[in-house]
Amino acid sequence: MIKIQNIVKNYGDIKALNNLSFEIKKGTIFGLLGVNGAGKSTILSILNGLTPISSGEISVFGLDIKKDIKKIKDISSIIPQNLAFYGQLTVQENLDFFAKIQNATKENFQRAIEINGLEQVLNQRASTLSGGQQRRLNIAIGLLNNPQIIYFDEPTVGIDPKSRNEILESIKGYKDLGITVLYTSHYMNEVQKICDEVAIISHGKLVTQELISETSNLEKHFLELTEDVHV
Amino acid sequence: MFSAMVKKEFLLVLRDKKALMVLFIMPAIFILIISVAMRDVFTQNSVSFDIAIVNLDNSKITKELVKDMSKNQNFNITKKDSAQIFITIPKEYTKKNKKLGIEVKESLKSDEIELFKSKLLKEVVDLKLKIIANRLREFSDEAANAISSVSLEANNLFELKYNEEEETPNSTQQSVPSWIVFGMFFMITPISTIFINERKQNTLARLSSMNISIFSFIISKIVPYLFIAQIQAWIMLGVGMFIVPLFNTPALVLNGSVFAFAFLSFALSISTVGLASLIAVSASSAEQASTIGGISSILLGAIGGVMVPKFIMPQSMQTLANISPMSWGLDGFLNIFLKGGDIFMVLNESFMLLTFGAIGLGISMYILHVRMEKG
Numbered sequence: 001m002i003k004i005q006n007i008v009k010n011y012g013d014i015k016a017l018n019n020l021s022f023e024i025k026k027g028t029i030f031g032l033l034g035v036n037g038a039g040k041s042t043i044l045s046i047l048n049g050l051t052p053i054s055s056g057e058i059s060v061f062g063l064d065i066k067k068d069i070k071k072i073k074d075i076s077s078i079i080p081q082n083l084a085f086y087g088q089l090t091v092q093e094n095l096d097f098f099a100k101i102q103n104a105t106k107e108n109f110q111r112a113i114e115i116n117g118l119e120q121v122l123n124q125r126a127s128t129l130s131g132g133q134q135r136r137l138n139i140a141i142g143l144l145n146n147p148q149i150i151y152f153d154e155p156t157v158g159i160d161p162k163s164r165n166e167i168l169e170s171i172k173g174y175k176d177l178g179i180t181v182l183y184t185s186h187y188m189n190e191v192q193k194i195c196d197e198v199a200i201i202s203h204g205k206l207v208t209q210e211l212i213s214e215t216s217n218l219e220k221h222f223l224e225l226t227e228d229v230h231v
Numbered sequence: 232m233f234s235a236m237v238k239k240e241f242l243l244v245l246r247d248k249k250a251l252m253v254l255f256i257m258p259a260i261f262i263l264i265i266s267v268a269m270r271d272v273f274t275q276n277s278v279s280f281d282i283a284i285v286n287l288d289n290s291k292i293t294k295e296l297v298k299d300m301s302k303n304q305n306f307n308i309t310k311k312d313s314a315q316i317f318i319t320i321p322k323e324y325t326k327k328n329k330k331l332g333i334e335v336k337e338s339l340k341s342d343e344i345e346l347f348k349s350k351l352l353k354e355v356v357d358l359k360l361k362i363i364a365n366r367l368r369e370f371s372d373e374a375a376n377a378i379s380s381v382s383l384e385a386n387n388l389f390e391l392k393y394n395e396e397e398e399t400p401n402s403t404q405q406s407v408p409s410w411i412v413f414g415m416f417f418m419i420t421p422i423s424t425i426f427i428n429e430r431k432q433n434t435l436a437r438l439s440s441m442n443i444s445i446f447s448f449i450i451s452k453i454v455p456y457l458f459i460a461q462i463q464a465w466i467m468l469g470v471g472m473f474i475v476p477l478f479n480t481p482a483l484v485l486n487g488s489v490f491a492f493a494f495l496s497f498a499l500s501i502s503t504v505g506l507a508s509l510i511a512v513s514a515s516s517a518e519q520a521s522t523i524g525g526i527s528s529i530l531l532g533a534i535g536g537v538m539v540p541k542f543i544m545p546q547s548m549q550t551l552a553n554i555s556p557m558s559w560g561l562d563g564f565l566n567i568f569l570k571g572g573d574i575f576m577v578l579n580e581s582f583m584l585l586t587f588g589a590i591g592l593g594i595s596m597y598i599l600h601v602r603m604e605k606g
Contacts, residue, residue, distance in 0.1 A: 045436075048440040049439075049440065050436055050439055050440060050603070052604060070442055073440060073441065073442045074442065076440075077440075078437070078440050080433050080436065080437060082432075082433045083432070083433065084432065084433035084434050084436065084437040085432075085434065085437075086239070086243065086432070086434065087432070088242075088243055088246045088247075089239070089242055089243070089246075093239075093242060096235075097235055097236075097238070097239045098437075098441075100232065100234075100235035101232045101235050101236060101438070101441060101443060102441055103232075141437070145441070
């Protein structure tokens with residue numbers, strides 16, 4: 001279980017996260033919904049040890065984020081919103097590099113390629129791939145260390161509907177492998193399609209946390225937030 | 232893990248062939264241009280004046296004078312139209328102790344005229360001695376022979392002792408080390424760009440989420456450039472030794488130790504990557520890093536004696552030059568090329584360069600750590 005308790009993150013005078021608490025059950029797909037600037041990416045940065053919290057407590061599968069961040073990094077993986085690989089290298093060279101620095105096994109290496117359908121483009125320079133293929137390479141790199149938790153930071157932004165559906169289907173498949181997924185998005189329909197449970201945040205605060213089967217109020221809450229933003 | 236990071240950096244560097252070409256070709260071209268262009272400025276002995284001579288005296292002795300002057304490398308006998316200086320030997324010059332007529336046709340600087348006068352003086356005094364010897368021969372062969380045996384060659388007249396430490400380089404000895412040093416510092420731009428690209432394309436954050444230490448990250452980035460710097464230094468040495476002489480310019484001779492050259496090159500490359508990584512982690516964009524890198528290279532070069540040789544700078548500027556790592560590198564290379572220096576003769580400069588580089592790398596690691604802590 002991932003427990004987030006009363007966390008605060010300040011950037012100078014700006015409070016990016018304000019006393020935020022929620023829990024993610026092991027082996028589930030958890031959606032984190034919020035408009036741009038709600039604090040979704042900040043939470044992911046904190047969970048990956050890229051940004052320290054100002055106050056509060058987080059435990060990831062029983063590990064304290066302040067004391068055991070190295071161990072947490074070993075069992076987790078982030079799929080960043082922006083593509084994070086080397087465009088000048090081929091797909092194979094990118095995967096080789098990220099596999100070696102994480103001591104990935106051959107099985108994990110092969111699985112990452114197969115799940116993301118990259119077999120045909122291994123010798124192609126990453127910068128020459130289509131938008132959807134680049135997204136899949138971005139995800140494949142995150143699978144190399146056989147993570148127990150994967151954090152997806154809006155992975156479908158700016159890609160065509162076909163690739164988007166393929167990515168969403170592959171994420172649903174991770175649940176069958178026993179992987180816990182935290183999926184951030186500002187698309188309600190995506191979250192409803194793949195998640196077991198959803199939390200909505202706004203201005204760094206939790207608005208609601210509900211199981212996806214109880215979504216009667218979820219859509220209402222999210223619509224209210226988007227209307228606020230548009231006003 | 233570290234070897235994978237270094238391999239990745241090599242691949243990235245080798246894929247950017249245009250940047251690599253610039254790193255090798257730019258300093259090589261500079262060495263050629265500056266060595267050839269500054270050849271005569273650095274070597275006073277080879278200064279030659281285009282002169283035309285009209286010999287109205289036409290005696291045996293003045294004919295010999297013209298012959299001697301045509302053999303002198305300081306004088307180039309030419310036609311009156313193309314001469315810088317026109318010399319007239321008047322009628323009965325030998326018999327009546329007349330003066331030579333000298334007309335400077337081209338605007339020469341006063342120091343050039345003084346130099347011409349000193350070179351001509353030797354020839355004229357030689358001539359006068361021959362005239363005196365001829366007259367004496369009517370009275371005494373012994374006295375005439377004594378006069379004839381007087382040599383005006385400097386080496387026969389006095390024994391010159393001077394401080395060899397202050398020996399000045401020729402144009403090749405000055406330009407090769409200068410552009411080795413400048414060429415290495417020119418790497419600041421590609422190094423800082425590759426650092427900043429890592430930030431821009433989000434791979435730095437991804438690597439950080441994979442337990443990659445800042446130390447491994449920075450060191451792996453600089454390893455390929457340390458190799459490139461060594462190759463660059465040896466190629467520039469080769470240009471000085473084998474290409475420059477093809478342009479009628481003195482060849483570079485590696486008078487000193489090969490190990491000293493290799494060690495100093497390594498120390499210089501450490502100082503370069505130290506400064507480059509410091510600029511890279513401090514700048515917020517590749518454009519900013521290129522600007523800061525370019526300006527700091529030019530400033531350090533100008534202060535350090537790359538653009539203007541230190542030995543012609545006023546004393547105050549020579550003192551100021553000592554703050555530039557380029558000056559330390561340049562002094563070290565001059566020790567090797569001019570004084571036949573061994574590894575002990577470049578230890579001081581190498582130590583300063585290594586320290587400078589280590590401080591740069593240390594500070595850049597600290598800045599990167601603080602930046603990443605802040606998120």
